[in-house]
Amino acid sequence: MQALERLVQEAAALADPQAPGAPKTAEAEVARVMQVCNACRYCEGFCAVFPAMTRRLTFSPADAHFLANLCHNCGACLHACQYAPPHDFRLNVPQALARVRGRTYQAHAWPRTLGALYECNGLTVALALAAGLALFLVLALAMNGTLWGAVPGADFYRLFPHNLMVALFAPVFGFAVLALGLGVRRFWQEAPPGPASAAALGEAAHDALTLRYLDGGHGEGCHVEDDAATHARRHAHHATFYGFMLCFAATSVATLYHYAFGWVAPYGFTSLPKLLGVVGGVLLTIGTAALWRLRRRRHPLQGDAAQAPMDLGFIALLFGTAVTGLVLTALRTTPALPLLLAVHLGVVMALFATLPYGKFAHGVYRGAALLKWAIEKRRPSNLALGGD
Numbered sequence: 372m373q374a375l376e377r378l379v380q381e382a383a384a385l386a387d388p389q390a391p392g393a394p395k396t397a398e399a400e401v402a403r404v405m406q407v408c409n410a411c412r413y414c415e416g417f418c419a420v421f422p423a424m425t426r427r428l429t430f431s432p433a434d435a436h437f438l439a440n441l442c443h444n445c446g447a448c449l450h451a452c453q454y455a456p457p458h459d460f461r462l463n464v465p466q467a468l469a470r471v472r473g474r475t476y477q478a479h480a481w482p483r484t485l486g487a488l489y490e491c492n493g494l495t496v497a498l499a500l501a502a503g504l505a506l507f508l509v510l511a512l513a514m515n516g517t518l519w520g521a522v523p524g525a526d527f528y529r530l531f532p533h534n535l536m537v538a539l540f541a542p543v544f545g546f547a548v549l550a551l552g553l554g555v556r557r558f559w560q561e562a563p564p565g566p567a568s569a570a571a572l573g574e575a576a577h578d579a580l581t582l583r584y585l586d587g588g589h590g591e592g593c594h595v596e597d598d599a600a601t602h603a604r605r606h607a608h609h610a611t612f613y614g615f616m617l618c619f620a621a622t623s624v625a626t627l628y629h630y631a632f633g634w635v636a637p638y639g640f641t642s643l644p645k646l647l648g649v650v651g652g653v654l655l656t657i658g659t660a661a662l663w664r665l666r667r668r669r670h671p672l673q674g675d676a677a678q679a680p681m682d683l684g685f686i687a688l689l690f691g692t693a694v695t696g697l698v699l700t701a702l703r704t705t706p707a708l709p710l711l712l713a714v715h716l717g718v719v720m721a722l723f724a725t726l727p728y729g730k731f732a733h734g735v736y737r738g739a740a741l742l743k744w745a746i747e748k749r750r751p752s753n754l755a756l757g758g759d
């Protein structure tokens with residue numbers, strides 16, 4: 372009874388952040404929420420967060436970071452919860468975890484001083500950066516007198532030589548890989564789960580690639596603006612992810628062609644790089660357009676409103692990359708090629724520049740959290756309560 376009274380007092384204190392006992396950080400709020408859930412356990416089958424929760428009695432900031440990135444923000448536990456607002460407990464698991472997710476990226480960022488960029492990496496910055504870089508390239512071509520006019524064989528290397536493109540993009544992409552790699556390493560080392568078996572690796576890869584935990588726990592999907600379940604978010608995420616991966620594969624195959632076989636771009640429309648790029652671009656366009664629409668419609672209680680600009684900025688850059696790439700492919704034999712190429716490269720450059728400190732991080736951290744969970748669940752519970 373005393374424990375219940377304490378929970379009620381803490382829950383009521385949330386309405387007044389100055390009140391004694393009110394959680395002072397996002398991690399402390401996750402600890403409060405998880406302690407209530409640990410007593411209730413109604414949502415135990417919804418996703419991996421709840422079984423991971425039952426292996427703990429207390430929740431350190433490292434636990435909060437782990438659980439936050441395990442959550443796929445499907446919203447099912449908010450709509451199922453009898454303690455959700457307007458109940459006095461004001462329990463909102465998806466929102467509490469979403470807030471900590473944002474803090475995870477900052478807390479583990481490499482280098483640490485740049486972690487603050489996650490807060491200002493929003494829609495305005497994304498659009499301004501893309502426009503600024505595109506304008507810079509447009510002006511460079513205009514000053515060269517090559518901004519408008521058909522290019523023989525649609526050979527865009529006549530405008531921007533291959534080595535120049537590599538010099539522009541390789542360092543930016545390399546830095547993104549390094550920064551995210553070292554960031555997620557810090558996240559891993561915060562609470563290392565032990566070595567990964569092949570089974571754990573396989574399960575984590577399967578769960579990540581199928582977005583298993585966007586099924587709401589009942590297989591009917593997750594929530595957008597109300598308590599109706601839909602697979603729309605899962606499908607939109609899949610189209611975006613696989614579209615992005617196909618575009619990446621197109622670039623990788625083209626790089627292989629160039630360096631391993633000496634086959635220099637541009638490639639024919641039926642070549643492998645072109646086919647991968649076009650299919651990937653179409654999927655990416657459809658997926659990001661759907662994600663934008665769904666993001667704008669989401670119920671504000673299901674996430675952290677402060678992160679909406681970062682989400683939308685990333686979606687906008689992915690959409691811009693896909694659309695400008697497709698238009699460039701369609702009109703590559705027209706005099707508009709140089710202008711379209713400059714705009715496309717500007718958008719891609721903005722996407723690359725914002726990768727390490729933007730929404731892209733969520734895929735990397737979630738993948739690491741899924742692997743942590745796949746390892747942890749195969750180990751005996753430290754609690755030894757017989758519940759595993």
Ligand code: SF4
Binds near residue numbers: 413448449452453464
């Ligand atoms: S979210 Fe609510 S219903 Fe679900 S386990 Fe927690 S307290 Fe129980």
Ligand code: SF4
Binds near residue numbers: 588
């Ligand atoms: S929002 Fe969905 S994924 Fe996140 S904890 Fe709740 S049920 Fe699990």
